[in-house]
Amino acid sequence: MELLLELLPYSQSALWSGFAVFTRLGAFMAVLPAFGDQPVPTRVRLVLAVMFTLIVAPTVVQTIPAPPASMLAAFGLLGMEALTGLFFGLFLRFFILVLQIAGSIAAQATSLSQIFGGTAVVDPQPAIGHMLVVAGTALAALSGLHVQVASYMIHSYVLVPFGVALQPALVAEVGVAEVARTFTLGFILAAPFLIASLVYNVVLGVINRAMPQLMVSFVGAPALTAGGLLLFFLAAPIMLAIWLAAFSAFMEMPFGSMP
Template identity: 30%
Template sequence: MLELSNAQIGGWVGAFLFPLFRIAALLMVMPIIGTQLVPTRVRLYLSLAIAVVLVPNLPPMPQVDALSAKAMLLIGEQILIGAMLGFTLQLMFHAFVIAGQIISMQMGLGFASMIDPTNGISVPVLGQFFTMLVTLLFLAMNGHLVVFEVLAESFVTLPVGEGLSGNHLITVAGKLGWVIGAGLLLALPAITALLVVNLAFGAMTRAAPQLNIFSIGFPLTLVMGFIIVWIGSADILSQYQALASEGLQLLRELIRAR
């Protein structure tokens, strides 16, 4: 009769359970897969499938009792690591969302909003346009495969049980300013062009006060804004590549990869 000890059962459970929690936390937080467009059950099934593929190729897991306090701490640590990686990807995506919202406000399109199906909140339509655009670019350039590669590498460079340092959380917090700066840089050409348009309307109003310039200023600003966005979209690929490289490099820094 086959007899199994508690240590053997705990080792088998830990070998699968610890990677599963890190993978599931990443898929629950990361863009595209971690949004409301993908049901939670589908994300869980995908986490199980990835764990089944990765576990046989991972380093040995700590031998702990599956129901002990130490196992609970290790599970919490894996959830924190996975959520940290997913949140870092969210920063890269939200740089484009911030750029779209800033441009919408400058061109007077801030009143036109729609429900973002990924987050369930109301956002300007131009911000939603940039969100869909960067999502398609991310998938077309196999960004999701790079993320899964970094995830698999994290079990080697940041193994289960080694622990997180405060530098990881400080690094992620420090990148919040980077996201806002990246969004401003993306929107800077459009902001500058729209500022010139508004200054021209102001000069015309000052030169001819009897003319109601602002009656045509609002629709003309909208038209000019759309033209500027259309012209600027020709360079969106190079801007995405720079931000994607920065974001994916940050992922590798977080898991201590070279």
């Protein structure tokens, strides 16, 4: 019993360190692409959070101080860790939002927005967006998403150490930059559909001026739909390749502007 009592402080420290890491990673897993999607059962996500904790904790345990004497101080630290996990996880979720934005723009430009498909999120989205999200998530998983996520989680402790609160100015600066990049990338991916829609409307306007008696909308609508599907068939691999390259670049060097 005396030997066990001597080991008690070490066990308390180990449990505190593990739970502190789990708090950040649990919040991170709530918004993580693929692993944190709604179709994944809650128990599976909990097990994944524990597994990632076992991977990340040994590398960052030296940076976690001893547990505070006050329970209120401990809850304050854990609350900051949960916010930090959400902060880092949301920027990976933004890459899924890129595909949703690109799919919505492409569907609207090709008159396919009324065709809804299954969705991994609460709100329904066009079938084009759903296909892009599913394909992008599958590509990320096949490209070693679990290894990239573990590295990203470890790197988060370098950017924001344990117990350090997020600075509002830094959150605003990085958040605005990442949101701008999200919409920019989504627009870039959907650019072929916007260009095709512009050409279609210009040609349709010229034909309408030349032949006012012709109901060009009835003739052009099926052509626009068929052309949109054909364009999606040709452009989807390029769109996903560009998205995957941007996602991999972010995972290798997250927040390049952050100190």
